[in-house]
Amino acid sequence: MxxxxxxxxxxxxxxxxxxxxxxxxxxxxxxxxWVRSGTAWRVGEPAAQPIPFSHAVHAGGLGLDCRFCHAGVERTADAGMPSAETCLGCHERVWNVTAQFAPLRAAIARGAAVEWSSVSRLPDHARFDHSAHTAAGVACGTCHGKVEEMPRTAKAETLNMGFCLDCHRDPAAQQRPAGAVFARDYAPTGEAHALRPHGLQSFRYEHYGVEVSPLTRCSTCHR
Ligand code: HEC
Ligand code: HEC
Ligand code: HEC
Ligand code: HEC
Ligand code: HEC
Known part of the structure; x- marks a missing residue:
């Protein structure tokens, strides 16, 4: 052939x-x-907002506490957002720039909240709870960065599963002592603070004789 x-x-x-x-x-x-880099998770990219709100001006310059506007952080899963009335409490008198605040007045007229864009939102299959972390001594900045220095809010960490697990495997070093969660001048002591020794961290999974920390079990974050 x-x-x-x-x-x-x-x-x-x-x-x-x-x-x-x-x-x-x-x-x-x-x-x-690319997927492992911050770029894929939009780290450092602010979202378009209806009003050019600045944490640097309000939380940094004016020194307002995070809980003044995000009142749910200690009690509920959601941190919560300030109502339009919270803003107008000051802006009725101070810095009343009509054009910039039109979305506030529109929200009040509709009886609804201002529609802020989220930079941190997780997919629906993942569960997060602010009150659990606040009670465990994990400060806002650990996950959100130095928000009080941001003129426009952006992600400081990927907030992906790897980020969560890095801490969940061994959280002690990143937990502050009781009462220091909101302190702006807190300096880590290097000491471990297991704030809730009776909580999830000390629970032992005894089936099959293996000890699996509940903080790294899939069902803690996925239901
Ligand atoms: C005067 C009210 C006010 C104060 C005080 C304030 N915030 Fe905010 N925060 C807002 C508003 C309004 C938004 C939505 C607009 C934006 O993202 O910039 C927001 C958004 C955020 C977001 C983004 C949420 C998302 O869905 O991605 C984080 C994180 C945040 N704030 C953390 C903090 C922290 C930490 C502090 C304290 C250091 C703080 N805030 C203090 C009003 C406030
Ligand atoms: C405790 C009073 C107070 C509250 C509450 C407050 N502000 Fe302000 N805001 C101020 C002051 C004071 C300034 C002027 C700061 C400056 O010029 O240094 C300001 C400035 C601003 C500016 C001007 C732009 C800039 O970045 O300089 C915008 C926009 C604004 N605020 C939006 C909001 C929104 C939206 C809310 C509600 C989530 C809010 N503020 C809540 C006191 C307040
Ligand atoms: C352990 C990490 C972590 C800590 C600590 C943390 N957050 Fe968050 N935050 C998140 C995640 C993740 C989301 C997105 C939640 C979702 O989509 O279900 C979020 C969402 C938010 C939002 C958007 C609105 C909402 O209710 O979901 C605000 C505002 C916020 N955080 C503020 C704060 C403040 C203020 C603190 C400190 C008291 C704080 N966060 C501490 C991880 C954290
Ligand atoms: C810096 C450390 C740290 C980071 C980062 C962190 N966590 Fe946690 N998380 C903890 C600690 C500590 C607890 C245990 C609280 C307790 O013992 O009750 C916890 C508890 C939880 C719980 C259980 C809440 C309950 O009581 O039902 C969930 C759900 C959770 N974390 C989800 C997440 C998710 C999702 C992320 C990433 C977006 C994340 N965590 C990032 C430290 C962290
Ligand atoms: C501490 C919280 C936490 C634990 C524990 C956890 N996950 Fe996740 N997982 C997340 C978060 C947050 C996301 C969403 C962000 C992302 O995709 O990384 C996610 C995303 C995922 C995704 C979707 C990935 C994608 O590309 O869309 C899968 C699949 C998943 N997890 C499986 C698991 C399995 C299996 C386990 C147990 C071995 C587990 N997770 C344990 C927090 C957690």
Whole structure:
């Protein structure tokens, strides 16, 4: 039978296969690197907001406590958002720039809240609870960064599963003592503070004789 492909064609085919495989690996590698980087999680990217609100002005400059506007952080899963009335309490008198505050007046007229865009929102299959972390001595800045210095709010951490688990595997070093969660001038002592030794952290999973920390069990964050 006559030879269909010349030896040269054979070599070219092999070369094409090698280049193809190299490109595929490069693509996969770039993909993985991108997903693991902050860029894919929009770290440092502010969202468009109806009013150009600044934490640097309000929490930094004026020194307002986070709980003044996010009143749920100690009691509920949601941190909560300030009502339009909370803003107007000051802005009726101070800095009443009519055009900038039109969305506040519109919200009050509708009897609804201002529609802020979220930079931190998790997908629906993941569960988070602010009150549990506040009670366990985890400060806002551990997850949200130095919000009081941000003129426009942006993510400081990926808030992805890896980020959560990094702490859940061994949270003690990142827990503050009771009463210091909201202190702005807190300096870590290097000491471990297990604030709720009777809580989830000390629970032992005794089936099969293996000890699995409930903080790293899938069902803690996925239901
Ligand atoms: C005067 C009211 C006010 C105070 C005080 C305040 N915030 Fe906010 N916060 C807001 C408003 C309004 C938004 C929505 C607009 C934005 O994202 O900038 C917001 C948004 C946020 C977000 C983004 C939420 C999301 O859905 O992504 C975080 C995180 C946050 N605040 C943390 C803090 C922390 C931490 C403090 C204390 C250091 C604080 N805030 C103090 C009013 C306030
Ligand atoms: C405790 C009083 C107080 C509250 C509550 C308050 N503000 Fe302000 N706000 C001020 C003061 C004072 C300034 C002027 C700061 C300056 O110019 O240094 C200001 C400035 C602003 C500005 C001007 C733009 C800028 O970044 O300088 C905007 C917009 C604004 N506030 C929006 C809001 C919104 C939205 C809320 C509610 C979530 C709110 N403020 C709640 C006191 C307040
Ligand atoms: C352990 C990490 C962590 C800590 C600590 C934390 N947050 Fe959050 N925060 C999140 C996550 C994750 C979300 C998104 C929640 C969701 O989508 O269900 C969020 C959402 C928010 C929101 C958006 C509104 C809402 O109710 O979901 C605000 C405002 C906020 N956080 C403020 C704060 C403040 C103020 C503190 C400190 C008292 C704080 N956070 C502490 C991780 C944290
Ligand atoms: C800096 C440390 C830290 C980070 C980061 C952190 N957590 Fe936690 N988390 C804790 C600690 C400590 C507890 C245990 C509280 C207790 O013992 O009751 C906890 C408890 C929880 C609980 C159980 C709440 C309950 O009582 O039902 C959930 C759910 C949870 N975390 C979800 C998350 C998610 C989702 C993230 C990432 C977005 C996250 N956590 C990031 C420290 C952390
Ligand atoms: C401490 C909280 C926490 C625990 C524990 C946890 N997860 Fe997650 N998981 C998250 C968060 C937050 C997200 C959403 C952000 C992301 O995709 O990384 C997520 C996302 C996921 C996703 C979707 C990934 C994607 O690409 O969309 C899967 C699948 C998942 N988790 C499986 C698991 C399994 C299986 C376990 C147990 C071995 C587990 N998780 C334990 C917090 C947690």
């Amino acid at each position: 006559a030879q269909i492909f010349s030896p040269a064609a054979d070599a070219r085919l092999r070369l094409a296969l090698v280049i193809g495989a190299a490109l595929l690996l490069l693509g996969l590698g770039t993909g993985f690197a």
